[in-house]
Amino acid sequence: MIEKVDGRVKLGTSILCVAILSTFRTFEYLAAYLGFYILLLSLTGFPVIKWMRRISLPALFVAFMSAAAVFVNFWAGRPTAAMDGAVLFLRALSAIVLISSAVYSMSLGEFLFSLKALGFPEPLVNLVGFTIRYANVLVEELSRMNMARRARGCAEGRSFWNMAAMAVLGHTVAALFLRSYERSEKVYRAMLSRGYGGNMKSLYPAGRPKKSDFAFGALAAGVPLFLKAVEMGAFAWITR
Amino acid sequence: MDYAVEVQNLAFRYKDGTEALRGVTMKVRKGSKTAILGPNGAGKSTLLFHLNGVYLPQRGNVKILGVEVNRKTEKMIRKMVGLVFQDPDDQVFSPTVWEDVAFGPVNFGSSREEVELKVKSALEAVGMEEFAGKMPFHLSYGQRKRVAIAGVLAVNPEILLLDEPHAFLDPRAREDLYDILEKENREGKTIIVATHDVDFAYEWSDEIVVMKDGRILAQGGIEILSREEIVEEAGLEYPKVVKLFKAIYGPRAEGAPRTIEEAAKLLNSLLENRTSSKVQKE
Amino acid sequence: MDYAVEVQNLAFRYKDGTEALRGVTMKVRKGSKTAILGPNGAGKSTLLFHLNGVYLPQRGNVKILGVEVNRKTEKMIRKMVGLVFQDPDDQVFSPTVWEDVAFGPVNFGSSREEVELKVKSALEAVGMEEFAGKMPFHLSYGQRKRVAIAGVLAVNPEILLLDEPHAFLDPRAREDLYDILEKENREGKTIIVATHDVDFAYEWSDEIVVMKDGRILAQGGIEILSREEIVEEAGLEYPKVVKLFKAIYGPRAEGAPRTIEEAAKLLNSLLENRTSSKVQKE
C-alpha cells in the first residue's frame, strides 16, 4: 500500500511526523503510536520482517545512545533518568521506523526527486545522488582492499600505539582516495562525452500528487498531531 | 570516398608530461568496422577521446564526418560519436538505469516524449528493458556494460567507439556484445573498437589500425595481422587462425581464412581433394 | 596421492543472502596447473577466497596440503596460499613498490635481512627491480599487476591462486605472465587460475574445473572442454583448436591437439602423408 503513495507526500509527511513525535514526553503515547504504525504497515502488506532486519542496526545504535543518556543522567543524580531514557529511545526508534519505511518503499529516483520537491537545494541533492551511486562502488573497493590485506597476512593492531598498523590503515585510505580521484576524472569525461554541459537536468518522470496521496498524508500526520494535543491537555476536560 | 574519421598529424601531451600521441594520421571509412590494436600505453584511449571531442587537438586536427573538432563543434561531435568506456562504473553514474540511459538524450536536448522513446528502444537493443527501474549497483558487471552501451545508443550516434569492450566479460556476454555490434553496423553505424583481442579483431573487422608509442604503426585490411614485422614491433601476437596457417603454409600466409569455421572448411577440402589439390607448401 | 587442495561440500552465503557456493567438492593435485572456468557469478572468486583462508567455510570444509582451514590455522594457510586479486589496485596500496612487496614477508614475521632478499628476488621474478622506489600509482596497469604478483611471490607460498589474471593485459604482458606461471610451476608450486579465457585454459592447464551457480559442473583433464554438454551448460565456448578439429573430425574430437603449433604439425602430417594416413572423417 505505502508503495503506491506519492514519494513527495510520503517523505514530507514522515519528516513532519518525526518532528511532532520528537517533542513527545510520554512513554505511553509514543509506544501507542509506534504500535499503531507498525500494525498498519503489516496489515497493508509491507514486507515487515525484511524491513525490520534492515533497521536493526540503527535501532541498536539508538538503544545504545539512550542507555548512555540514562547512565549520564543517573550519575548526575536525575531521578527520572530511566524513564527519560526510555522516552528518548522510543522517539528515536519511531523516527527510524517512519523515515525508513518511507524511503524503502520508493525508488532511488523518486527519493531524490522528492528531496528536491521538498526544498532541499538542488545541487546538494544531485551530490547526494552521486554519493549513493558511488558509495556502493567505493565501499566494495574498500572491502576488497581489506580482504587483500588480510590475504597477505595483515593482522589489525590492538591499539593505536601500534603505529605501523595505523599507518597501513592510513595508506589504505590514501590509496582509496587516489582510486576515487582517478574515477572522478573518468566519470567527468564520461559525462562530457554524453553531452553534460555544466548543469544536471532533472529526469525523473513525475506528475502532480493525487488527492488520495494528500488524504494519506493528512491521515498519517493527523494521528501524532491528535496524540500531541492529548498530551498537551487539549482534551483534559473529558477526563476531568 | 566518404570518411567517418580523418585524423591529421594529431599530437597530445598530458599535464604530467606524458606524450600520449605523437603525430597520428589515419582515416576510417564510413560504415566500416575498425579495430585499433596496440600495447597498453600506445595511446588508444587518448585517440578515442579525441574522436569523441572530449579532448581537443593540441596539434594537428581531427575531422568527424567532414566536421573539424574544435571548441565550437565539440558538443555536436559528442552527439555524432558515442563512446563506450572500459569500465561501465565510470559511465553509468545515475541512480537508476532509466535515468542513466536518458542522460544523453536529455542533455542533447530531446523532448520528454523523444526521451521516453529513445530510452525504450536503446534498452531493447541491449535486452535490458525489464531493468529500467533498477539501481546500477544491483546489476551484474555484464548487465552494467549493457546499460553503458544503451546510454550511448540512446543518443543514436553515427559513429560508435568502444574501449576494450571484452575485458571481464564471460564467453556468452562476449557473444551478445558481438551481436549488438553487428546489428548496429548493419544499420549503417561506423564502429571503432580499441582492443587487445587479436582474434576478435581478425574475425570481426574490415580495417585494422595498429598503434605504438603514440603513433600509427600500420593501417590496412586484416592481412596486416599476418605480417611478422608489424606484429612483432607492436608487441602483438598472430591471430590463432593465422598462426595455424603460417605453420602449415609457411610464412606467406596472407590468404589465411578469417574464422575457425572457414579454416576448417578449407582444411577439409584440402584433405578430401588430396589428389586434385596442390598444397602450396614451401 | 598428494593433494594441494581438498574441498568437501563447501557452501557459502553472503550477508545479502546471495548463495555463492552450494556444495562444492573438488581436489587439486600438488604441483598441478588448474584452471577454474565458468560464467560471471558462478562462484569462482568466492571459492578462491576460501582456499586462501580469507573466508572460512560456513558449511563443509577445506583442506590445504592436509591442513584444515579454520580460525586457528587461517594465518598459516594465508602464508601457504598466495592470492593475486583481479584488480591490482585492490592489492597494491603502499607508498612505494618496495614497501608493498615487503608487506607480506613483514606480516609473516620475516627478519629484516630475509625481507630484503625476498623482495629483491620477487621483484626480479616479475622483472620490476628498477621500479622498487616508485609509487605504485605512478605505474601502468600492467606494471601494477606485476607488483601485485611480486607481493604474493615474496611470501613464497606453495600454492598460487590467480583471479582473472589476463584481463586488460596486452599480448606481450600475457606472455610474460605465462612465463612467470610456468617458472613458478616448474619450481614445484601448485597454480590455480580462475579465468574466462578458454584458449588459455586449454593450452596451459593439467586440470580443468568448470563451475556454475555455485556448484562444480565438471572436473577433469582438458578433454572436458571438448564435451558439448559441459561447454553448453556452463555458457563457455570451445577452445579454438577444439572448434577446428570438431569441424574437421566431427563431434568426437576429444583427441584434438592442445596448441596451434601441435595442430599445425598434425595437419601437416595429414596433408603430407595423404596416401598412407586415413582421415578419420565421419
Place this chain on the structure above:
Amino acid sequence: MHIPDGFLDVKTAVVTSAASLAALKCSMAKVKEQLGERDVPALGVTAAFIFAAQMVNFPVMAGTSGHLLGAALASTLFGPYGASLVLSAVLIVQCLFFQDGGITALGANILNIAVAGPFVANWVYGFVKRWSDQVAVFLSAWVSVIVGALLTSAELALSGTVPMKAVVAPMVLVHAAIGIGEGIITCAAVAYVRNFFRGEMK
C-alpha cells in the same frame, strides 16, 4: 557522534538547522566559483570516498574501536568549503538512507561534523603548519574530533537531554582517544596523497 531524532529540543534543532543551512549556501557558492562545471561529479565521487573512509575502523583501547570521521582529511584534500559540502552529502545519505543520525537533528549533525569540523581543522592547520606540517595535520584532525564532541555535548545539554557538567567530560575524554587514531591515519593518508601529486607534477 551522530545525534538521533528526539534527542534535541525544538529551539536547538531550529537554530542549528538555520546555522548549517547558511553555512552550506556559502560553501556552495564558493565551490561553484572554484570548480565550475566539474563540481557535481568530482564532489560526488569524493563524497562517496568519505562515506567509504568512515567505514575504516581502527582500534582505540582495550578492545574498543572507533571509526574515521574524515573532517580534517576532507578539509586538507578539498579545502574547507568543498569538505563541508562533501561531508554534508555523506550525512544526508547516512541520515535518510541508513537511519544513522536523525532528520530533525540533521542541521546539528551537519554543523558539528560538516561545518565546524573542516573549518576548525583548516584553521588549526594554518596556525600550526609554520612549525611542523606533520604535527599540523595531526592536530587539525584531533581538534576536529574534539570540537565535534564538544558541540554535540553542548547541543544535548541545551536541549535538556543530559546535564552539561555530566556529559562534557566523558564525551571529550572518549573522543580525545578516538582523535589520536583519526590523527595518525589522517597524517599517513595526507602524506601519501601529497607524495602522489608531487610525483605527478614532475
